[in-house]
Amino acid sequence: MTRTTRPFVEIDRVSMRFGGIAALCDVSFAVPERAIVGLIGPNGAGKTTLFNCISRLYQPQSGDIRVQGKSILHAPVHEMPAFGIGRTFQNLALYPALSVEANVMVGAHPLVNCSALAEALGMPWARRAEASARARVREVLEALGLERQASRLVAQLTYADRKRVEIARALVCRPRLLLLDEPAGGLHHEEVAVLAALIRSLRDAHGLSVLLVEHHLNLVMTVSDHVVALDFGHKIADGPPAQVRNEPAVQKAYLGEMDDAALA
Numbered sequence: 006m007t008r009t010t011r012p013f014v015e016i017d018r019v020s021m022r023f024g025g026i027a028a029l030c031d032v033s034f035a036v037p038e039r040a041i042v043g044l045i046g047p048n049g050a051g052k053t054t055l056f057n058c059i060s061r062l063y064q065p066q067s068g069d070i071r072v073q074g075k076s077i078l079h080a081p082v083h084e085m086p087a088f089g090i091g092r093t094f095q096n097l098a099l100y101p102a103l104s105v106e107a108n109v110m111v112g113a114h115p116l117v118n119c120s121a122l123a124e125a126l127g128m129p130w131a132r133r134a135e136a137s138a139r140a141r142v143r144e145v146l147e148a149l150g151l152e153r154q155a156s157r158l159v160a161q162l163t164y165a166d167r168k169r170v171e172i173a174r175a176l177v178c179r180p181r182l183l184l185l186d187e188p189a190g191g192l193h194h195e196e197v198a199v200l201a202a203l204i205r206s207l208r209d210a211h212g213l214s215v216l217l218v219e220h221h222l223n224l225v226m227t228v229s230d231h232v233v234a235l236d237f238g239h240k241i242a243d244g245p246p247a248q249v250r251n252e253p254a255v256q257k258a259y260l261g262e263m264d265d266a267a268l269a
């Protein structure tokens with residue numbers, strides 16, 4: 006699939022404070038169409054706050070966020086599905102006592118798009134919408150190699166498979182932008198390599214733009230086309246992985262956080 010440099014998302018001078026804490030200070034960068042952009046920074050740098058602004062959980066005090074040129078911050082929250090943003094959460098936000106299929110079905114809710122009454126009464130259009138959402142869920146489970154786990158409870162899965170379920174749920178509504186919040190957290194070395202291949206293949210197969218928050222720097226540097234680094238809410242670097250890795254401000258921000266090998 007051809008990549009372009011046209012921005013899919015533009016973060017434009019976004020600032021967000023929590024009382025006296027400046028979590029984001031005038032942060033600007035773009036996620037080009039079909040690009041994988043890694044967002045790095047030490048603990049407390051502002052990465053999750055930015056994700057929460059893009060998914061409209063937080064409203065920044067100033068700046069704008071545009072998807073294909075249209076401001077999401079000025080759009081009503083119920084219009085958000087139309088912007089095509091899917092996300093996963095740092096601490097898995099799954100229902101352990103429900104099946105894999107049921108968990109992914111939760112993400113398909115916007116596809117059903119019928120009143121609760123129509124669903125409860127089993128109206129024909131509600132049944133058709135639900136059948137089509139179930140078909141989509143099965144398609145995504147298959148794409149992620151989870152089809153044989155569909156009826157298992159999430160509580161019975163390995164941690165790596167739970168992470169896949171989160172990604173499946175984020176994909177079910179056919180997003181154009183996938184926000185991945187620490188997908189490698191808690192994974193073993195080999196599982197991280199599998200994850201890297203999965204992220205690339207999802208981008209290639211579906212033409213997705215991906216914004217990846219990750220502490221696993223080797224994964225970020227391997228998989229990203231472009232890397233943005235934050236520190237104390239400020240953008241300190243923005244460029245190709247090799248350039249950002251060697252940026253003195255990035256090296257300094259990480260000093261003491263992790264061994265130098267992570268950045269070598």
Ligand SMILES: Nc1ncnc2c1ncn2[C@@H]1O[C@H](COP(=O)(O)OP(=O)(O)OP(=O)(O)O)[C@@H](O)[C@H]1O
Pocket residue numbers: 023026027028046047048049050051052053054055
């Ligand atoms: N809801 C909140 N209320 C108050 N302060 C907050 C809130 N959310 C984040 N912060 C503060 O904003 C700053 C940025 O936090 P954020 O969680 O965005 O950083 P992060 O880069 O995602 O860190 P980590 O890598 O540890 O997840 C921190 O100082 C944090 O304590």
